[in-house]
Amino acid sequence: MKKSYIGLFDVIGPVMVGPSSSHTSGANYIAWMARQIFTGTPSKVNFRLYRSFADTYMGHGTDRALIGGILGYRSDDKRIRNAYQHAKEAGIKVEFRADAATEVNHPNTVDIVMQTEDGHKLLVRGESLGGGRARITRLNDIDVEFTGERGTIIIEQKDEPGVIAFITNTFAKRGMNIAFMRVFRKEDGDLAITVIESDDFLPEELKDELLGYQAILSVEMIEL
Amino acid sequence: MNYDFKSAKELLTICKIHELSISEVMLRREVSLSGSSRNKILEQIDRCLRVMDASTNRFHDEDTVKSMGGLIGGESRKLHNLESDKAICGSTLHKAIMAALSVAETNASMGVIVAAPTAGSAGVVPAAILSVYEDCDVELDKLRMALINAGAIGYLCTMNGSVAGAEAGCQAEVGSASAMAASALTEMLGGTPEQCCHAASIAASNLLGLVCDPVRGLVEVPCQTRNTIGVANAFTAAELALAGIESLVPLDEMIEIMTDVGKTLPESLRETGKGGCACAPSLCPALSGLSEKM
Numbered sequence: 001m002k003k004s005y006i007g008l009f010d011v012i013g014p015v016m017v018g019p020s021s022s023h024t025s026g027a028n029y030i031a032w033m034a035r036q037i038f039t040g041t042p043s044k045v046n047f048r049l050y051r052s053f054a055d056t057y058m059g060h061g062t063d064r065a066l067i068g069g070i071l072g073y074r075s076d077d078k079r080i081r082n083a084y085q086h087a088k089e090a091g092i093k094v095e096f097r098a099d100a101a102t103e104v105n106h107p108n109t110v111d112i113v114m115q116t117e118d119g120h121k122l123l124v125r126g127e128s129l130g131g132g133r134a135r136i137t138r139l140n141d142i143d144v145e146f147t148g149e150r151g152t153i154i155i156e157q158k159d160e161p162g163v164i165a166f167i168t169n170t171f172a173k174r175g176m177n178i179a180f181m182r183v184f185r186k187e188d189g190d191l192a193i194t195v196i197e198s199d200d201f202l203p204e205e206l207k208d209e210l211l212g213y214q215a216i217l218s219v220e221m222i223e224l
Numbered sequence: 225m226n227y228d229f230k231s232a233k234e235l236l237t238i239c240k241i242h243e244l245s246i247s248e249v250m251l252r253r254e255v256s257l258s259g260s261s262r263n264k265i266l267e268q269i270d271r272c273l274r275v276m277d278a279s280t281n282r283f284h285d286e287d288t289v290k291s292m293g294g295l296i297g298g299e300s301r302k303l304h305n306l307e308s309d310k311a312i313c314g315s316t317l318h319k320a321i322m323a324a325l326s327v328a329e330t331n332a333s334m335g336v337i338v339a340a341p342t343a344g345s346a347g348v349v350p351a352a353i354l355s356v357y358e359d360c361d362v363e364l365d366k367l368r369m370a371l372i373n374a375g376a377i378g379y380l381c382t383m384n385g386s387v388a389g390a391e392a393g394c395q396a397e398v399g400s401a402s403a404m405a406a407s408a409l410t411e412m413l414g415g416t417p418e419q420c421c422h423a424a425s426i427a428a429s430n431l432l433g434l435v436c437d438p439v440r441g442l443v444e445v446p447c448q449t450r451n452t453i454g455v456a457n458a459f460t461a462a463e464l465a466l467a468g469i470e471s472l473v474p475l476d477e478m479i480e481i482m483t484d485v486g487k488t489l490p491e492s493l494r495e496t497g498k499g500g501c502a503c504a505p506s507l508c509p510a511l512s513g514l515s516e517k518m
Contacts, residue, residue, distance in 0.1 A: 005228075005257050006379055006382050006383050007254060007257060007258055007379075008250060008251075008253075008254045008265070008372065008375040008379070009268060009272075009375075010379075010382070011340070011341050011374075011375045011378035011379050011382055011387075011404075012269075012272055012338060012339075012340050012341075012349075012371060012372075012374065012375045012378070013272065013338060013339060013340075014338075014339055015271070015272065015275050015336065015337075015338050016336065016337065016338075016339060016343065017334050017335065017336055017337075018330065018331030018332060018333070018334055018335060018336075018337050018343055018346075018443070019291075019292065019331045019332045019333075019334065019343060019344075019442070019443040019444070020343055020344075020443055021339055021342065021343050024334070024343075025343075052441075055441065056440065056441045056442065058292065058293075059292050059293035059294075059440060059441070059442040059444075060292065060442065060443075061292045061334045064334065076275075076336055078335070078336055080334060081333075081334040081335075130388065130390075131339075132339075
């Protein structure tokens with residue numbers, strides 16, 4: 001739940017694996033979110049690190065924090081330190097590439113490409129904002145924006161009339177409140193992504209119900 | 225009852241009206257804003273204290289764990305092994321600076337720490353309150369409340385100033401942490417809310433202008449030893465305040481001053497790794513050797 005005040009544990013906290021809230025904790029959170037919205041188990045993950053991430057990722061353990069996120073570890077999980085070993089044991093191949101040259105908006109940016117054995121693939125771009133907070137700014141070739149601080153649902157759909165009405169109706173029928181809703185699409189594309197943040201618990205059946213509609217291609221959820 | 229406050233002045237007024245300590249007001253504020261129960265919050269405080277305590281104990285390790293960047297590791301152990309006739313800081317401060325080194329080592333080698341207020345300055349508050357708790361016969365409940373007191377001062381620094389080195393230099397990180405620790409120690413040892421704010425203000429003023437100049441951009445050098453000066457400074461400020469010595473500059477003004485000073489620092493001295501210790505000529509060849517190894 002998003003807070004509008006600075007609380008005790010915003011100052012005394014987070015509890016985290018060091019050394020940096022932006023380069024370690026925030027990076028971990030990006031990869032954790034990426035894994036949450038990926039269907040299936042990745043067998044191969046490629047990371048491309050930009051700007052400040054590219055310059056100092058090793059000394060900040062950004063690489064291990066990212067792998068940890070893919071493995072589902074949160075930022076206070078000690079296993080992050082040995083994440084390379086754990087990824088190997090889990091049969092996930094990881095690869096890092098530092099790219100200090102390409103221009104990106106935020107100094108702490110990473111692209112994560114996850115891939116399953118049978119070729120299912122997803123690119124997730126994330127930005128680490130400081131203090132362990134982060135946001136996702138791209139899914140495949142569509143620019144998006146969400147932070148996962150509330151329950152978040154990400155819907156990939158054909159860009160055609162009626163889809164959004166169906167989505168909001170589905171929420172309404174269940175008596176669920178939509179806190180934020182945004183639709184992202186490429187200018188020339190035929191695909192769109194709807195991101196909905198809700199204060200309510202997101203049940204699995206909601207996913208199934210949405211997937212029942214022909215123009216909805218995939219539904220992923222981030223539940224904190 | 226409204227326990228929310230936006231300044232040290234408001235905080236002290238609430239303390240006075242209700243005859244409460246700073247920590248008690250902060251705790252009640254947290255209860256009313258978060259909707260959590262008092263016990264839930266105290267449980268979370270205990271969890272923080274447990275993680276803090278574990279992170280201060282690196283000096284037990286006989287094998288040196290190097291930091292991720294390779295610049296530090298094993299310093300708290302070295303201090304632990306110092307002959308007692310050379311420990312001129314005295315037993316409690318000796319323990320405290322050892323603990324501060326340990327937290328920085330834990331942090332830099334990807335151990336678990338509690339940011340307070342940041343990861344880079346995470347050694348100051350636990351080192352101060354845990355060493356005094358151990359040495360000065362303080363009850364556990366006072367230790368818990370001391371951490372909440374530190375949270376109140378950190379909240380004021382965050383809200384009315386900055387705790388980010390990239391914005392306002394190391395004074396915003398270790399300086400704020402030191403102010404938090406000074407106030408916490410003062411309350412722990414029986415000081416009044418006013419004395420806590422004097423301690424925090426003195427501590428912040430002593431570190432005004434401290435630059436953020438991490439070598440290679442890593443949270444290692446000089447961050448680790450800056451944590452030791454943060455805790456020593458907190459001890460000094462708390463002792464002065466407990467003796468009735470006051471800061472002529474009120475805490476609210478000091479936080480503003482710190483922010484203003486931070487803004488006038490050149491960018492090279494605000495966590496960019498492009499000035500100060502980060503540019504020490506004798507570090508440069510050694511560093512290029514390091515990066516080849518990595």
